[in-house]
Amino acid sequence: MIDTTEPNLEDDPVMQAIRDGKTKIELKNRPLVHVMEDPTTRRFINVKDALRKALVFFSKRYPEPTKENTSGAITHALLDIFDKFREYNRPPAEFQKLKPARPDLFDAIFRIVPSETEHDGFYLDRIQVMLEMVIQKVLDGEWPARNIDRPWPKYWAEPRPYGGEHSIIYKLAKHGEEIKKILEES
Numbered sequence: 001m002i003d004t005t006e007p008n009l010e011d012d013p014v015m016q017a018i019r020d021g022k023t024k025i026e027l028k029n030r031p032l033v034h035v036m037e038d039p040t041t042r043r044f045i046n047v048k049d050a051l052r053k054a055l056v057f058f059s060k061r062y063p064e065p066t067k068e069n070t071s072g073a074i075t076h077a078l079l080d081i082f083d084k085f086r087e088y089n090r091p092p093a094e095f096q097k098l099k100p101a102r103p104d105l106f107d108a109i110f111r112i113v114p115s116e117t118e119h120d121g122f123y124l125d126r127i128q129v130m131l132e133m134v135i136q137k138v139l140d141g142e143w144p145a146r147n148i149d150r151p152w153p154k155y156w157a158e159p160r161p162y163g164g165e166h167s168i169i170y171k172l173a174k175h176g177e178e179i180k181k182i183l184e185e186s
Helices: 013-020 032-036 043-059 073-088 103-119 121-139 168-174 176-185
Strands: none
Touching (some): 073 121, 121 168, 121 176, 168 176
């Protein structure tokens, strides 16, 4: 029998924060995943959809970054990465009836990020620092590799095998101690 009673949202920290107009949600002892995927409401799905639409809308006010209208080495590297991502972020031939996964969102990100890094050292420097921190976490074994065949092959056109032991993160982590010794020497 299905429980059709209304959930008691009085003690829900998310609903309480919304009612109080707070910008911080106290989770108490609730895991974030339980709050985000709470089946009693779809509030975060709605928030994510609105955020995606806003990002897409505002990204269209940015010029389209290309290698012809940019000169930064990091901007060019980002453009290459984003082109490769677009190539993979589509269903392979046997799943052509499926749509690519959120191409509008990724196109918005791929328009905004290189445009900002190209002209604003504030963001470029911080992206560089975050990348260094991610690499350090990988070398320390604290950033796991993606699982084998993730993203799912029916939505991702990267040549297989990929992920797991085939991931660059897995390979870097496997040799993390060796790499850290090399870095200490230089």
